[in-house]
Each structure stands twice: as structure tokens, then as C-alpha cells.
Amino acid sequence: MLSIENVNTWMNLFSEQLLEKKTYLSELDTAIGDGDHGNNLARGAAALKEKLADNEYETLTDLLKDIGMVFVSKIGGASGPLYGSAFISMAKASKENEELDLAGLLEAGLDGIQKRGKAVAGEKTMVDEWIPVVDAVKENSLTPEVIEEAVAKTEQMKATKGRASYLGDRSIGHLDPGAMSSSYLFKTMIEAGVYDG
Amino acid sequence: MLSIENVNTWMNLFSEQLLEKKTYLSELDTAIGDGDHGNNLARGAAALKEKLADNEYETLTDLLKDIGMVFVSKIGGASGPLYGSAFISMAKASKENEELDLAGLLEAGLDGIQKRGKAVAGEKTMVDEWIPVVDAVKENSLTPEVIEEAVAKTEQMKATKGRASYLGDRSIGHLDPGAMSSSYLFKTMIEAGVYDG
Amino acid sequence: MKKIINEPSAVVDEMIKGMVFAYDGLIERLPETNVIHRTHSHNGKVGLVSGGGSGHEPSHAGFVGKGMLSAAVCGEVFTSPTPDQILEAIKVSDEGNGVFMIVKNYSGDIMNFEMAKDLADMEDISVDFVVVDDDIAVEDSTYTAGKRGIAGTVLVHKILGAAAEEGASLTEIKTLADKLVPAIKSIGVALTPATNPEVGKPGFDIGDDEIEFGVGIHGEPGYRREKLQPSKDLAAELVHQLKKEFQWSADEEYALLINGMGATPLMEQFVFTNDVHQLLAQDELALSFKKVGDYMTSIDMAGLSVTLVKLEDPKWLAYLNAPVTTISW
Amino acid sequence: MKKIINEPSAVVDEMIKGMVFAYDGLIERLPETNVIHRTHSHNGKVGLVSGGGSGHEPSHAGFVGKGMLSAAVCGEVFTSPTPDQILEAIKVSDEGNGVFMIVKNYSGDIMNFEMAKDLADMEDISVDFVVVDDDIAVEDSTYTAGKRGIAGTVLVHKILGAAAEEGASLTEIKTLADKLVPAIKSIGVALTPATNPEVGKPGFDIGDDEIEFGVGIHGEPGYRREKLQPSKDLAAELVHQLKKEFQWSADEEYALLINGMGATPLMEQFVFTNDVHQLLAQDELALSFKKVGDYMTSIDMAGLSVTLVKLEDPKWLAYLNAPVTTISW
């Protein structure tokens, strides 16, 4: 069930998780990027927790928009505009269609990411986490295993977008940090009961 | 016996010795100075060998003056002006008194060093090698042991002149590099037969 | 990590404070942002904005001032700044005739600067930009994020800055930029990795006797790892790569920038410069502009890069030589 | 030793070649010497000569040019240049009204520059000099070679250079120098030692978590070794030492130079600058001149120094701000 309350819970759980996994995410990024993914998201997470604690929301749209703006303005790097665009896109979609379900919302989020970053499936980015999750939510078959499998699959991919693409074949054998952080997003989504398939 | 020929031999032997001990002298200087004494003297030695090979000398004065000029213009640092002044001082003394013996000559050299560097006995410098040697030459009692003892004594001295003085008490326990290089000067002087006491 | 810092996460803020204190006549910090802008009077020139992750000092704030940048946006270390910050830089730089942005070719930078442009559009500020991708270590293919922007970017700041100072319009600057950027090529070599203070350890591993050709300014991998070799040989390899790209012939006119990565002393930079000079002189290039020093660093990386600009237009040389008032040009 | 060099013994020669190639409009090398002199036209000003061992780049050649030094003599690395070379620098700098030498207080430098002065006297060139001893890490006692000359020397170049440019006579410059030098005090801290290329290994040993307060620019020992600590604490210690010496009170006017030792990136220098600023602001000093960067380095040492000049004469500030044409000011 999608509600202001459980999206709020979701985002708090996601933020906690990002802060907890900060070092791990940066380590993943050290292997194939520039080692800042955990620190970038931790800045976003800290700001988001504050934002949510300080505000009451009347509509889901307002809440999603604020989440997007915090991500855009606090994370930086590649992941900031991407996570930011995802939530701003969701906010727009929820405004256009108040009856939109979670699948529709996440689809809009994925669309926002792909419009911004131009990545398609198989390029070893967070998109490779989002696509299978969105599909599973549509089919009402999302489980933690689906989420974990998707991130695990990035290990064997060769990066052709983002900083990891400079490694060419050497990017193979490492998990994508952005896919990993997105896996936290979706796991906490289940935990918070936003997905109750 | 002091002759143009054996001073020439002396300087070639001294140069050879400096080139051979370059690393060792720089190591001594690393402990209490800036690690360049061996390199500095090696530049002087290489230039001196060339100079002596390229020139014939009519007078001891000319020879001593050239040695001094090579040292002054090739060594640099503190030891360049000091070794240079020693030999220029000897050249002057030999010009003023053609009958001057080795003791008188070395005394003039020591005087040149002290006028230039203002160091007195016990300050852990090359002067602590020169003073006992000049005394021994005067008394006709110079031996390799005298030379070695003098340099060994610098180990227990505390430096109050030159770069080593910045170490204060920590300079104690190390041989003075300049005293060591001067010990080579005097040992090769014996070898070359310049001192035949 | 042995660094003169306090809280690693406060490095950028404290660095900006130090910079603004030290050069208070020249630059100012826009309150509550990480934007540094110039103090000299506004007079209707096109504004020039650059920026990116911090860690490349003196880039970009060191080039803010009369004749170069209007403002620089300082992101977190090695992390693109965010669109809201870039928007503030655009606003403070706008003198009524639009703002031109110089963006280095990294996914993060491009996305954030593009978003900022969208925001500026909504505020009716004309914004255009160029993406600098001078690093020839990376092949420009659909399989990578494309060539990276490195030290050549500083020369773009200089040339566009002089044009803006001369009163060029936004369209003229865009035309100039689009012609200039393809004429700039750079390539680097690293001896040691940089340590991002927030990460706390070196960005990559490299042996005590190894070097890496083509490393990026955030420690992105290069094209080949070899044993340490004399400066002459490093110069030969880097010049060889540049020659392959430019396919130059005798008497062609170039500008040269030898750029230190942060921990390589000037002594080494000048020794290397001499070796590069020998090689370029052999090929009889006319080097009418030369500069050596730390311009686009990678925190405390040891290494350097060589940039050449084919001076296709005589104006470019005049622009390179035009006087500026900045901290670091 | 991981360095971008060729033959270690050729470093100085090749570095000079690189420098002269890169800045050929500004400086020239006197044939067959290691003397770098300025190209700008001679017009009867007092010549200004400085120099010393190499390894302190951009000192001293980086400060040769209009408004600063007439010539710089580059010794071997960390080794005073020889009198014959200094004499050549004196001769090329003499415009008929004498030459003033700025000498750092090291036994070797003093002896070599004094010998050069003697040689110049014989050629009827009036030469005078000042010995800079700004490093307060060393006590000035009869038990040492005295306080060392470090980064403050660059400010002596600047102030005397502006005075010479203004047409001050040799005597006036000597008077100015004698008043100025005691008003300059510096103190540094090192994180890592320098490696002289000819020696091939670090000048001293220091733990990965240790720093040394008061290290000299040739790796001479400092006054205390401690564990690595935040920038704030380093600043507090160094400012404390300076305060003890100056015994300053509120509203006194000072110039500030934060100097990087060669391998410390600007990022750290500016963080540290911010900490120094906080402390000096607490004491309400008027800091009317500030500068941050690599000015007097120790090859690849990581560390920095703080220099303060008590601006006892308003002219000094004007001299600091006077325009120059040099590589590195």
C-alpha cells in the first residue's frame, strides 16, 4: 500500500541503510569508480532524514518531490541527478495520476533515470537493478531474492556507462555500486510495507 | 718532500679516494647534515683529475692555486669554500715563502679554513682533523693512526658549526663527514710521499 | 592517510574558507554555497562558469577573476557539484548577456550541469555550455562515457575568458568553444594514486617501481602499466600518443601545458619539460605558448600530464597571452 | 626513489633547460652557468641577486623578472652555488649602480656569497648583501650556525625587488633589508622528508603517523616530533611559536605567507590557512597581505610553513602589492 506514511518510513529505512553501508558502497566504488558512492549517498541520506523529520506532507507528490530535491541537491556526482530524477519523475507521475500504483510509480522513476543517464539494460548501472525490480513489481512477484539476484548479475557485466566504463573488461568481476545502493532502496521498500505484494 | 710532482700524485690519490668513498661520505652527512658531502667532493675530485691531466705546472704556487680554484668552483656547499680556501691560502703562503715546508704550508691551509669558517677546535668540523694533523706534521710524528684518531674523536663531539649544529646533542655519536674527508686528504698525503717524516 | 586536514567531510568547506580569506580582494564566496565568484565589477560581459568535484586545486577557483572565470562551483572531493549550486553560480555570473559553462566530460558533471541549465532556463537566463574531453588516453567509443576532461580545460577557461572579457557574445563564445575543444589534446602519467580524504586510502594500488600511463584525474585507469622509467622515456611515450592523434607536421603552431598532478615537484616538471621540448623541437613544431606547473591536480597524486593545443586561429594565442587577475594563472 | 628524472646528477641542468624553454620571454640562462637572469631591459636599477641550493623551486628562479630578482644562481640540489657562478650573476645583474644579494643563513651559502662579493670587489662592482634568518625553529645561539633562512626569503625578494624597481640605491636597499629581515619570522612542519635525487633516499626517517615541527627546508631537524594531528592543532602550535616571538597585540599589521613544501596539495594548504586565520583573527591582527602556495619548497617534502612579517613601514605593504613579471609570484 502506497501512503505518505509508509513512503516516509521507507525513506527513513533507506537512509539508515545508506548511512550504515556508507563504507561498503564506497569500497565497491573504489574498485571500479572513484570511491565516493557511499559518501555521496550518505550526504543525501543525512539531509533526507532531517528533511523528513522537519516536515509534514499533505500529498504524496509533495513528499516525492522533496525527496527528489534533497537527492539532487545533496548527493552530487552521477548518482545524485539519477536518484533525484527518479523521485522527481515519480512526483510528476503521481501528480498527473493520483490513482497511480507502485508499479506505475517505479516505472516513472526508472524512466527518469534513463532519460537523465541514457543507460539501457546491461550497461552495469543502477538501471540493471531497477528494470528487474520494476518488472517484478508489475507482476507482483518481487522478493528480496529478485533484488539480490539483480545486483549479483551486475558482477559479470562490462560497464559501458559511467566512470566504470573506463575499465573496459576490467570492470567485469565487480558489483556495480549504484545497483547495490538501489538494492537497498528496494529492500527497504519491502520492509516498510510499501510493497506488500 | 714537497714537489710539484708528488703534490700532483697526492691530489690524484685524494681524488680517487673521494670518488671511491662518495657514498660513504654522503651517508655520514645524511646522519647529521644534508647527505651531500660525498657528492659535493666527488664533483670537485672529478674536475680536479681532469684539470691535473690537462695542465703542466711550473711552480707549486700555480698548482696549489689551481687546486683551490677547482675546489671553490666545483664543490659548493660549505666544504667547497673551505677546501678551496685551504689550498688558495697554501698557494699564497708558498708564493710568499718559496722555502716553506709542509708544516708551514698546512698551517696556512688550516688558517684559510678557519678564516673562512670561523670554527675552532672541538666544534665537530674538519678543523678537528686539521689541527692534530698540522701539530703532528710540525713535530714530525704524523702517522695514519694520528689521522684516524682525530676523525674518531669527532664522534663524541657536539656540533656547534655547520648544518650538524642544528642537531644539538643528537649530533653526538656520529663522525663528522668533513673530518672524514680531510682524513683521506692526509692519508693520501702520506701515501704520495709528500709527508715523509 | 597523512594529511593536513580536520574532519575529512569538512575539507571542501574549510578549503573554500581558507581560499576566500587569503584572496579576499579577488574572490568571494556566495553565502551558504560552495560557489566562488570574482569581485571585479560587472559590466555586461558574458558570464563564464566552471567547476566540478574538488581535489583539482587550483582548478577551478584559482582561475576565477578578471579575464577568466566569473565563478567556480566546488563539488565535494571528486564529486560533481549539484544543480542548485551550479544555478547559483550561473545567477551570480549573469550580467544580462547570458552565461557560458565549461564542463568536463564526466557523467556526473554533465547531468548536474544540464539540470542546472534547465533550472536557469526557467529563470530566463540564457545558458550554453561546452564539454571538454581532451584526454586521449580513453578512446571515444560507445563503450565508454567518452574521453575525459583534464588539464586542457584550464586553457579553455583562459581562451574563452579572454574572449568574454573582450565582449564576445554567448553565441560567439559557443562557436569559439566548439572549434577550440577538438584542437586540445592531453595525456598523463601517474607515479602514485591520490587519496581522497573522505575515502581515507589511495584510489588504486601501484607498485613502488610502477607507473601508469593515461590515468585520469580521479584515478581512473590508464591504458598501460609499466616499470618506472627515465623522464625522457615518459616524455617519448606521451608525445608519441599526442603525435598519433594530431598527426602534426613541421612548423605547425601549438600551445603547450605541462601540468603537475599535485605531489610532483616543479623540479621534476621542468626536467620533464626539457625532455618534451627536445622531442617537439625534433619535429619542428612552433611552440608559441608554454606553461608549466600545477593547474589541474588530482589531490596528492604524483604524476603529470602534457596538453597541446593546435593554434588554428591566431586569436587563440592572443587570448592565451591576454592579462588576467586570478590566483593561479 | 620514484621521480620523473633522468640522470640524478643532471637534474639541475635539465631543470634549468626546461625552465628557460618554458619561459623564454621572461628569463634567460647565462651561457655555461647555472645562472638565470631576467630579459627585461636594463635601466640603471640596483641589481638583485639571490640563489642557493636547488630543490626549493620555484625559488629562486621563479622570482626572476621585472620587480623582483635580476638573477638567480642555482646550486646543485641542497648545495650552495659556488662563488664563480655567483660572480657571474652579479656581473649580469649590475646595471652600473651595484648589486644587492639576498642570502639565506646557511654556512655554505654565506661562505660562497662572501667569496663572490670579494671577487666582485676586485672587479669594482659594489656589492652588499643581507642574510635572511627567519626560521624561529632554531634558537639563535653561539651553539648553532644560527637561525635558518626559509620561506620568508621570498618576501624579502618581493619587497627589495619593488624598492629596486622604484629606483632605491644600494645603500637604501641595504638599510631597508636590515630593518625588514628582523621583522620576518617563519616556522614549518613536515609530514614526510624530501628525497634528494642524487642521494636517492629520504633525508630522514619519520613514522607514518608522525610529524616534525620546525624542520628545515633541507630536512634539518626540527624542535619536536609528535603524532599526526588535525590541521587546527598544527596551526595552533605554529601560531603559538610565532606569537611567542612577536609578542603581538591587537590591531598590529602583518603580512602572511602560507608556504607548501612541495608535495602538500593546495587543498591542505587552504584548510590549514583557514585554521591559521581563525587563530590570528582571535588575536585581532590586521592581515593586510596574504599569500598561499608553493614558494620555498623542499623538493618533495610534505608539509608547510607559516611566515609573518610585521609591517612596520606602510611602504612594505605597497612593495608587497607592487606588480611584477615573474614565473611564480
Ligand SMILES: Nc1ncnc2c1ncn2[C@@H]1O[C@H](COP(=O)(O)OP(=O)(O)O)[C@@H](O)[C@H]1O
Ligand atoms: N549514465 C548512467 N545511468 C545510470 N546509472 C549510472 C550512470 N552513470 C553512473 N551510474 C550509476 O552511478 C553509480 C556511481 O555513482 P557515484 O559514485 O555516486 O557517482 P560518480 O560516478 O560521479 O562518482 C554507478 O555505480 C552507476 O550505478
Ligand SMILES: Nc1ncnc2c1ncn2[C@@H]1O[C@H](COP(=O)(O)OP(=O)(O)O)[C@@H](O)[C@H]1O
Ligand atoms: N664553519 C665551518 N668550519 C669548518 N668546517 C665546516 C664548517 N661548516 C661546515 N664544515 C664542514 O663541512 C662539512 C659539510 O660539508 P658539505 O656537506 O659538503 O656542505 P653543506 O653542509 O653545505 O651541505 C661538515 O662535515 C664540516 O666538517
Ligand SMILES: [Mg+2]
Ligand atoms: Mg563515484
Ligand SMILES: [Mg+2]
Ligand atoms: Mg652536506
Ligand SMILES: [Mg+2]
Ligand atoms: Mg565521484
Ligand SMILES: [Mg+2]
Ligand atoms: Mg649541502
